[in-house]
Structures are given as structure tokens and as C-alpha cells.
Amino acid sequence: MIKTETLSLAEIEDLAFKALVQAGTDEANARPLAQATAVTEADGVSSHGLAYIPIYCEHVQCGKVDGKAKPIVTRPKPSVVKVDAATGFAHAAIDKGFEELVPLAREQGVAVLAINNSYNCGVLGIHTQRLAQQGLLAIGFTNAPASIAPSGGQKPVVGTNPFSIAAPDGQGNAAILIDQSASTIAKSEVMKHAREGQEVPLGWVLDADGNPTTDPAEGLKGSMAPSGGYKGVGIALMVEMMAAAMSGATLGIHASPFSGTVGGPPKTGQFFIAIDPQATSAGDFAERMVQLVGAVHAQPEARLPGDGRRNKSKNAQTNGVAVNSAVLDKIRAIISE
Amino acid sequence: MIKTETLSLAEIEDLAFKALVQAGTDEANARPLAQATAVTEADGVSSHGLAYIPIYCEHVQCGKVDGKAKPIVTRPKPSVVKVDAATGFAHAAIDKGFEELVPLAREQGVAVLAINNSYNCGVLGIHTQRLAQQGLLAIGFTNAPASIAPSGGQKPVVGTNPFSIAAPDGQGNAAILIDQSASTIAKSEVMKHAREGQEVPLGWVLDADGNPTTDPAEGLKGSMAPSGGYKGVGIALMVEMMAAAMSGATLGIHASPFSGTVGGPPKTGQFFIAIDPQATSAGDFAERMVQLVGAVHAQPEARLPGDGRRNKSKNAQTNGVAVNSAVLDKIRAIISE
Numbered sequence: 028m029i030k031t032e033t034l035s036l037a038e039i040e041d042l043a044f045k046a047l048v049q050a051g052t053d054e055a056n057a058r059p060l061a062q063a064t065a066v067t068e069a070d071g072v073s074s075h076g077l078a079y080i081p082i083y084c085e086h087v088q089c090g091k092v093d094g095k096a097k098p099i100v101t102r103p104k105p106s107v108v109k110v111d112a113a114t115g116f117a118h119a120a121i122d123k124g125f126e127e128l129v130p131l132a133r134e135q136g137v138a139v140l141a142i143n144n145s146y147n148c149g150v151l152g153i154h155t156q157r158l159a160q161q162g163l164l165a166i167g168f169t170n171a172p173a174s175i176a177p178s179g180g181q182k183p184v185v186g187t188n189p190f191s192i193a194a195p196d197g198q199g200n201a202a203i204l205i206d207q208s209a210s211t212i213a214k215s216e217v218m219k220h221a222r223e224g225q226e227v228p229l230g231w232v233l234d235a236d237g238n239p240t241t242d243p244a245e246g247l248k249g250s251m252a253p254s255g256g257y258k259g260v261g262i263a264l265m266v267e268m269m270a271a272a273m274s275g276a277t278l279g280i281h282a283s284p285f286s287g288t289v290g291g292p293p294k295t296g297q298f299f300i301a302i303d304p305q306a307t308s309a310g311d312f313a314e315r316m317v318q319l320v321g322a323v324h325a326q327p328e329a330r331l332p333g334d335g336r337r338n339k340s341k342n343a344q345t346n347g348v349a350v351n352s353a354v355l356d357k358i359r360a361i362i363s364e
Numbered sequence: 365m366i367k368t369e370t371l372s373l374a375e376i377e378d379l380a381f382k383a384l385v386q387a388g389t390d391e392a393n394a395r396p397l398a399q400a401t402a403v404t405e406a407d408g409v410s411s412h413g414l415a416y417i418p419i420y421c422e423h424v425q426c427g428k429v430d431g432k433a434k435p436i437v438t439r440p441k442p443s444v445v446k447v448d449a450a451t452g453f454a455h456a457a458i459d460k461g462f463e464e465l466v467p468l469a470r471e472q473g474v475a476v477l478a479i480n481n482s483y484n485c486g487v488l489g490i491h492t493q494r495l496a497q498q499g500l501l502a503i504g505f506t507n508a509p510a511s512i513a514p515s516g517g518q519k520p521v522v523g524t525n526p527f528s529i530a531a532p533d534g535q536g537n538a539a540i541l542i543d544q545s546a547s548t549i550a551k552s553e554v555m556k557h558a559r560e561g562q563e564v565p566l567g568w569v570l571d572a573d574g575n576p577t578t579d580p581a582e583g584l585k586g587s588m589a590p591s592g593g594y595k596g597v598g599i600a601l602m603v604e605m606m607a608a609a610m611s612g613a614t615l616g617i618h619a620s621p622f623s624g625t626v627g628g629p630p631k632t633g634q635f636f637i638a639i640d641p642q643a644t645s646a647g648d649f650a651e652r653m654v655q656l657v658g659a660v661h662a663q664p665e666a667r668l669p670g671d672g673r674r675n676k677s678k679n680a681q682t683n684g685v686a687v688n689s690a691v692l693d694k695i696r697a698i699i700s701e
Contacts, residue, residue, distance in 0.1 A: 104473025104643040106443045136441025137476045137637070141644035164610060180666030184659045192602045194609070203605065205598045255592030261542045261669055262599075265529045267656060268540065272531070273501060273641055275648035280659050298644070300474070300637060304610055306441040307478035307635070311612035319604060322521045322617050329517030332598055 031349040039348065040065040043080050046361040050084035052094035052116075059118040060149075067150050068348045071339035074215060075150045077350055081357045082286070083116070089288040092116055092146050098123045106131060108140045114292035117148035117169075121297065125157065132163050132301035140299040143276035147171070147285045148297055151191040152206030152336070158301050159193035159201035164312075166300040167191045170270035172293065173279035174214055176250040178257040181237035183250045186279040187214055188266035193333075194316060195304065202316045204333030209263035210251040217243045217251070269298040368686040376685065377402040380417050383698040387421035389431030389453075396455040397486075404487050405685045408676035411552060412487045414687055418694045419623070420453075426625040429453055429483050435460045443468065445477045451629035454485035454506075458634065462494065469500050469638035477636040480613035484508070484622045485634055488528040489543030489673070495638050496530035496538035501649075503637040504528045505606035509630065510616035511551055513587040515594045518574035520587045523616040524551055525603035530670075531653060532641065539653045541670030546600035547588040554580045554588070606635040 034042070044061035048054065060083065068076035087094035096115020100123050103109050108127045112120035124140040131138035148154065148169050158165035171186030187210040196202035212231045220227045221243035229239050232246025240246055253259025271278045276296025283290025304312035323329050371379070381398035385391065397420065405413035424431035433452020437460050440446050445464045449457035461477040468475040485491065485506050495502035508523030524547040533539035549568045557564045558580035566576050569583025577583055590596025608615045613633025620627025641649035660666050 103646070104640065105471070106475070107473030107640075107643045109644065109646065134442070135472065136444030137474055138443070139474045139639060139644060143645075164605070177660040177663065177666040177668065180660065180663035182659075182663055184656070192605065194605050203601060205602055207595050207598050211592070254595045255548070257669075258544050258591045258596075261544050264540060264656075264669065265542055268501070268529065268531050268653070272649050272652035272656060273639065273644050275645035275652070278652060278655055278659075280655070302476060302610065303441065303444075306444045307446065307476060307610050308480075308612035309440070309446065312609050315609035315612070315615055316605070318615055318617070319521070319601075319609060322519075322615075323514040323517065326514065326517035326519055329514040331514065332594075332601065 030352040032352050032355055033347045033349050035347045036065045036069055036343060039068050039077060039350070042355070042358050042362070043077060046080050046084055046358045047087070047094070049362050049364060050087045050094065052087050056094055056096060056116050056119045059122040060116050063118050063149055063153050066153050066340075068350065069340045069343035070150070070153070070336040072150050072336070073351070077358060078354050079149065081361065084361050085288060091283070091288060091290070091292055093292070100124065100127060102127070106135045106138045108138060110140065110142045112142055112145035114144050114294060115146070117142065117145045117297060120145055121148065121154055121299075124299070128299065128301050129158065129161050129163065133303055136306040137300065137302045140297075140301070141274040142297040143274045144292070144294050145276060145296050146293060147295070150206065151189050152193065152204050152333075154297075154299070155191040155193035155206070156201050156204055158299070159195040159204070160199050162195045162197065162303075163301045164195065164304050165191075165193045168266045168269035168298045170267050170276065170279050170282070170295050172282045172284050174251045175210060175253050175260060175263045176233065176237060178260050181233075181235060181250065184280055185209070185260070185263040185267045187251055188263040188270070188279070190262065190266050196316065197313045200337070201333055202320055203331050204336060206332070209253055209259045209266065211254045211259070212251075214251055217246055221247060270296045274298050367689040369689050369692055370684045370686050372684045373402045373406055373680060376405050376414060376687070379692070379695050379699070380414060383417050383421055383695045384424070384431070386699050386701060387424045387431065389424050393431055393433060393453050393456045396459040397453050400455050400486055400490050403490050403677075405687065406677045406680035407487070407490070407673040409487050409673070410688070414695060415691050416486065418698065421698050422625060428620070428625060428627070428629055430629070437461065437464060439464070443472045443475045445475060447477065447479045449479055449482035451481050451631060452483070454479065454482045454634060457482055458485065458491055458636075461636070465636065465638050466495065466498050466500065470640055473643040474637065474639045477634075477638070478611040479634040480611045481629070481631050482613060482633050483630060484632070487543065488526050489530065489541050489670075491636070492528040492530035492543070493538050493541055495636070496532040496541070497536050499532045499534065499640075500638045501532065501641050502528075502530045505603045505635045507604050507607035507613065507616050507619070507632050509619045509621050511588045512547060512590050512597060512600045513570065513574060515597050518570075518572060518587065521617055522546070522597070522600040522604045524588055525600045525607070525616070527599065527603050533653065534650045537674065538670055539657055540668050541673060543669070546590055546596050546603065548591045548596070549588075551588055554583055558584060607633045611635050
């Protein structure tokens with residue numbers, strides 16, 4: 028059994044913040060990342076919560092990310108916000124960008140935010156969710172080092188590249204929150220199986236010749252299987268075009284890895300589209316969403332993307348989150364360094 | 365062997381136009397649909413080309429679509445174009461909307477087009493491709509009557525709902541054109557197997573209890589299998605939110621069928637996002653696209669979405685298209701009525 032300790036969300040944010048600052052991050056970069064870490068733990072995505080803090084701290088120390096970066100915000104066209112993350116944390120760049128994106132989307136009906144020179148943004152849906160909480164429909168894209176091969180090819184050209192869409196419920200929450208990668212399974216799951224010497228199910232990875240394999244090590248030398256075959260490649264390409272090409276960020280084929288300390292800053296990108304549903308639907312949006320959500324929830328056992336995170340988050344607000352003690356030990360060791 | 369006749373693209377457009385007008389469509393509605401029919405045939409998507417003209421004509425005559433509709437264009441916010449298709453053809457509404465969308469996206473950096481009271485828009489990628497040909501990055505969504513069940517459920521709540529993204533190559537064409545539905549296979553393929561009394565492969569459809577079946581008739585009473593399981597449901601939900609909820613159009617659960625003559629106008633919707641890549645990428649977009657496309661084409665046998673259509677289209681410009689003679693007979697019969 029894994030030993031855990033139950034922490035409040037404020038305690039989680041505080042631990043994350045202190046560790047990041049101790050590692051050399053300034054407050055402007057540490058705060059948004061610490062806040063996102065608490066939300067991620069509340070939503071039950073523990074793989075991307077506190078467990079990532081030691082990696083982030085290591086990356087500040089090795090220069091893979093600049094903990095004191097100052098994101099540069101510009102407005103190249105009336106409805107476009109551009110942020111150069113200056114090889115700092117994505118979270119600070121997104122925060123700065125959202126400060127302009129939200130009022131702009133309300134005013135113009137739609138606005139976009141393009142971020143380059145950026146870094147791993149953690150759970151993408153954390154960011155789109157924030158826009159939905161402000162009454163906007165949000166679509167987000169973020170790219171990653173290449174690990175999926177094109178149809179008919181064997182060499183990776185695009186990352187497991189997730190997209191996310193969050194629709195507001197009009198009451199400060201997301202009615203539906205979709206946040207899904209282009210691969211059948213997360214690459215971290217394959218790496219975990221490789222570390223533990225376990226086979227992976229057929230359909231997770233392909234070897235260097237493009238053939239299905241159950242050997243995770245062969246898969247890591249080959250490529251990740253796209254979800255739904257060529258349609259998964261389509262999703263990964265869409266995300267690559269939006270997060271990298273449209274943002275002027277580094278393509279997955281040229282990006283340094285998100286894990287480990289080599290290669291310098293990955294300089295990948297994010298792209299967000301924020302739309303005012305009132306403007307496009309002539310006020311019909313809320314009613315349509317109630318009908319759509321209702322049609323799903325009318326079926327016993329049926330669920331919508333985002334239902335699980337919302338329920339876990341509600342519980343975490345009052346009861347806190349059980350965090351792996353080994354993770355907490357690592358973070359407390361960083362703080363007391 | 366199927367008997368065919370080779371026609372030029374101008375001849376295809378002319379036949380489509382004349383049949384539509386003969387059925388009671390006015391020129392403003394018939395022309396954009398006839399042009400799209402020629403492009404669709406050129407791109408090799410014959411299932412949605414001239415073969416659809418007799419259905420469109422029937423729908424004008426039974427009132428499922430108003431052949432003389434006048435789409436109403438408004439500008440509810442500075443970067444939003446809204447079109448009420450007035451239960452006319454989607455193509456005329458899209459045409460009217462694009463006239464405003466294209467200059468607006470260039471000026472603002474991004475603009476959206478929301479269409480309600482609309483109809484089947486044929487091949488979605490035909491429309492996003494037009495925006496890419498004008499130098500804009502385009503994302504499109506269109507919804508359809510419900511045929512995919514939610515995760516954990518059995519009853520359809522969303523259509524096979526395609527999305528499309530077209531990236532400009534800077535030379536008047538699309539560098540990458542993605543156009544894919546949320547289901548494993550097109551519903552028309554299942555209907556064809558049912559008509560011909562043939563089994564379908566496992567993974568195409570689910571019966572009314574949500575179990576996999578090879579019986580197409582059971583599948584048509586049940587639901588279409590989403591591509592990649594729950595991730596395909598996510599795509600269908602994304603498209604439903606954009607094309608229907610965001611446009612104030614009719615949800616798939618309430619829409620009348622696209623085939624047959626009953627139920628009146630489906631009043632479904634379309635949604636397009638057009639972005640100026642120069643504005644968001646600080647001029648780096650073209651170079652990134654060359655690198656991405658190059659990394660794919662450097663692998664023998666590897667291909668990108670849109671490669672097939674582009675090659676077929678190039679060939680069709682000079683050599684014309686071989687069209688099924690039975691389809692041509694039907695259309696000529698309509699014209700000479």
C-alpha cells in the first residue's frame with residue numbers, strides 16, 4: 028500500500044510555491060505554477076501535480092527553464108495576443124496572456140493567444156477550464172517532442188499533442204471539459220512499464236519499423252500509437268500546426284525532451300482560442316448545453332468528459348487531497364535545502 | 365464494371381447548377397453548391413459530389429431545404445460574423461459569411477463565422493480549403509443527426525460530426541488539409557452494407573445495448589462506433605458544442621435526418637474559425653510548415669492528410685473526372701423534366 032498524507036489545497040499550493048522559489052524561481056513565475064499544481068491535485072490528476080514539482084525544480088537549476096523569465100506580451104493585431112515566454116514557465120506566460128485575452132474576447136467576440144519560447148504547460152485542461160469559469164468557450168493546444176509517426180511512416184514527427192475544449196456552464200464552471208492527447212495512451216505509462224520490466228498491451232506502441240509490439244523499450248525506440256489510427260495522427264498534426272507553427276514555436280521534431288536535464292529549453296508552444304458564446308449563438312448557448320448535457324446524464328452510467336474532475340475537485344475543496352508521502356518527502360527536502 | 369463518362373470540371377458544375385435550378389433553386393443558392401460539387405468531384409470524393417445532386421433536388425421539392433432562401437448576415441461583435449441560413453443550402457450561407465469573414469480575419473487577426481438554421485454542408489474540407497487558399501488558417505465544424513452514444517451509454521447523443529483544419533501553403537493552396545469524422549467509418553458505408561445484405565467488420569457499429577455487432581441493421585438501430593473509443597466521443601462532443609451550441613443551431617438529438625424526405629429542415633449548424641498566421645507567428649508560420657511537411661514527405665510511403673485530394677484535383681484540372689453514368693442519367697433526367 029502507498030503511504031499518503033492528506034493536505035488542503037492551500038497547503039499543496041504553499042509547498043509547491045516554496046520548493047519552486049527555493050530552486051531559484053521568482054515569485055511571478057512560481058505563483059501561477061503553484062496554483063495550477065493545487066488545481067491539478069484537486070482534479071485528481073496526481074501524475075501532473077506535486078509529483079512534477081521536483082522535475083520543475085531540477086529544470087530551473089539545470090537551465091532547461093528560466094525561473095526568473097519575464098514573458099513579453101504584444102498585440103500584433105486587434106484580436107491577437109502574443110506572448111514570448113522567454114524560456115520561462117508556460118504557466119506565467121499563460122497567466123500574462125489571459126489577463127489580456129479574457130477582456131479582449133468579450134469585447135471582440137473572439138480572441139486568440141499564441142505563446143512561443145515556452146515549456147511543458149502541465150495539464151492543458153487546467154488552463155481552458157479557467158477561461159470557461161469566466162464565461163468563455165475555450166480551445167487550447169500544446170505541442171510536445173515528436174513521438175507519433177505519420178500515416179505510412181515509421182519515424183516520429185509529432186508529439187502526443189493534446190487539445191482541450193472547455194464550455195462554460197454560466198455558473199462559474201465548465202459544463203463539459205475535454206482534454207485528450209492524440210495517442211492511445213500517455214507516454215509516461217509506457218515509460219513506467221519499461222522501468223518496471225512489464226509488457227504493454229498491443230496497440231499502445233509501435234517499434235522502429237512501425238510494427239505493433241508489447242515491449243515498452245522497443246516502443247520507446249519506435250513511436251507511440253495514435254488513437255484511432257490515422258485519425259489520431261490528424262489530431263496530433265492539428266495540435267502541432269496550432270501550438271507550434273501558428274505560434275512560431277519549436278516543432279516537436281526539433282524540441283528538446285520534457286524529461287531529463289539535457290538539450291536546453293524545449294521552446295515549445297501553446298495556442299488558445301477564446302470565444303464569447305453569447306455573441307455567436309444569439310443567447311441560445313446555455314439552453315443548448317443544458318439539453319446536450321441532459322441527454323447524456325439521462326442515461327444511467329453515461330458520463331461526459333470533465334465529470335470526473337469536477338466531482339473530485341468538489342470533494343477536494345472540503346476534504347483535501349491524499350498525496351503520496353514519498354513525493355512530499357522529496358518536496359520538503361528541496362524546501363529545507 | 366461501372367460505366368463512367370469523363371467530364372470537365374466546368375461541365376460538372378453546369379450539370380449540377382441546371383439540375384438544382386430545374387428543381388426550384390434560385391441562382392444565388394444553386395451556384396455555390398454547383399461550384400462545391402465540381403471541387404468535390406475534382407478532389408475524388410465522389411460519394412459527396414454529383415451523386416448528391418438528386419438528393420438535394422428532392423429536398424428542395426419536399427421543403428427540407430428552401431431553394432430560394434436569403435441568408436441573413438449580421439455582425440454581433442467586432443470579430444464575429446453570424447449567418448442565419450434561413451433553412452436554405454449551407455453553401456450559400458457559407459459563401460455570404462466568407463465574404464465578410466476573410467477581410468475581417470485579416471484585419472483583426474482572427475474572426476469566427478457561426479451559422480444556424482442550416483443544412484448538410486457536404487464535404488467540410490471544401491470550405492476550410494477555400495480559406496487556406498486565401499492565406500488563412502481555418503478550422504471548421506458541422507453537426508449531424510445523433511448517431512454516436514456517450515461513453516458508458518447506449519443511446520446516440522451526437523452525430524458522426526466532422527471537424528476540418530486547413531493550413532495555407534502561401535501559394536494559394538492548403539499545405540495540410542485535415543477533414544475527419546468522429547466515427548470509425550462513415551454512416552453511409554454502414555447503410556450500403558445493410559442494403560447489400562453484407563456484414564460489417566467488428567468495430568464499425570454497436571447494437572442498441574451498446575455491444576459490438578457485425579449486423580449493419582442492428583448497428584443502424586444502435587449507434588456508430590466512435591474512432592478511438594472515448595476520444596472519438598470527445599471529438600463528436602467538441603464539434604456538437606461548436607457547430608450547434610455555439611451557433612445556436614439545432615442539436616443532433618433534435619435534428620431531422622439528412623436523408624429521406626420527412627421531418628422538415630434539419631436546421632443544423634456550421635462554425636468556422638479563420639486566423640491570420642502572420643499575426644500569431646510573427647512571420648514564422650511558412651517556414652515551420654515547410655519543416656513539418658518536409659519531415660513527413662522525407663519518409664518513403666508516408667503521407668499527410670490532404671495529399672490525396674491535392675493530387676487528384678491537379679489531375680482533374682487537365683483530364684476531367686470519370687463520373688458514374690447512372691448518376692449522370694439521373695441528373696440529366698431532372699434537367700429535362
